Amino acid sequence: MKARSLSCACLFTASTLLLAAPALAIKPAGPNAQPAITAAVQAAVDGKGRTPDNVKRDAYRHPAQTLSFFGVEPGKSVIEITPGSGWYSEILAPLLHDNGHYIAAVVDPMAVPEGRARDYQARGKEGLEKKFAANPALYGKARVVAFDPAAPQFGADGSVDTVLTFRNVHNWRTADQAEGMFKGFYRVLKPGGVLGVVEHRAKTDVPADDKSGYVGQAQVIAMAEAAGFKLAGSSEINANPRDTKDYPGGVWTLPPSNNHDKADDAKYKAIGESDRMTLRFVK
Incomplete structure (x- = not known):
């Protein structure tokens, strides 16, 4: 696909518009x-090395628009916090392969208690490392670093251009780790560096013990500002007004988790993935 000097809405395919049209309210200036x-960025999103099931989620996650909003481009050093199975790794690692650095920061399994929590983190770390090793042409220069969420250190102070985190803040809040995580992001970033946050958006502030998976947008901004960041922009790229945010099983009721009765598949498919804030902060 040829690059065009157009807004993100002009770059969607017809099928994407059908799925995600309500998520395109972006302010035109400022x-x-x-x-x-x-x-x-578009070439990385269109890359042939992406998993087909991951590509299907572009209609909800808008990777080209999101990364552009965060200013990610070749030449940057980028840390992604807890990338899971590597959804964004499939875009970021090739994008930065020849010019830049992609670092996947994962929880150190030895930093969590023994049992299911440690096993879960170990499987995640191992799975990501195997994914990278299996395709050196795409991931040969990507690095995996482990951190202790109780005292997070992601690299040398002032060493990276961008820190990205996608749908993780709710986990840190419930584990009482959010303050330390945001401070860790601030330390590792260069002056002027960018923190990009995408998170499930609650209707308003939620209590500390909330288990819905949603977080208030003002709460996320307050966490970042308390660590020293300045809010530099917000976007409705990943908004979804169909998300009513009142499900008994929380955000995991919706796709892609789909923790609901089979009989309700059509209902939740029609809603789609969660309503998400997209926030850009600067150190």
Whole structure:
């Protein structure tokens, strides 16, 4: 696909528009403006090395628009916090392969208690490392670093351009680790560096013991500002007004988790993935 100097909405395919049209309310000017998608970012999103099931979720996660909003481009050093199975790794590692650095920061299994929690983190770390090793042409320069969430250190102070985190803040809040995580992000970033946050958005502030998986947007901004960051922009790229946020099973009721009765598949498929805030902070 040829790069175009157009807003993100002009780059969607017809099928994407059918799925995600309500998520395109982006302010046209100022810090919330959506920059044009660069040829390099679009090429990484269109890359043949991506898992087909991951590509299907582009309609909800808008990777080209999201990464452009965060200013990710070749030449940058980027840390992604707890990348899971590597959904964004499939885009970021090739994007930065020849010019830049991609670092996947995962929880150190030995830093969590023995049992299911340690096994879960160990499987996740091992799975990501295997994914990288299986395709050196794409991931040969990607690195996996482990951190202790109780005292997070992601690298040398002032060493990276960008820190990205996708749908993780609710976990840190419930584990009482959010304050330390945001401070860790601030330390590892260069002056002027960017923290990009995408998170399930609650209707309003939620209590500390909330188990819904949603977080208030003002709460996330407050966490970042308490660590020293300045809010530089917000976008509705990943908004979804169909998400009513009132499900008995929390956000995991919706796709892609789909923790609901089979009979309700059509109902939740029609809603789609969660309503998400997209926030850009600067050190």
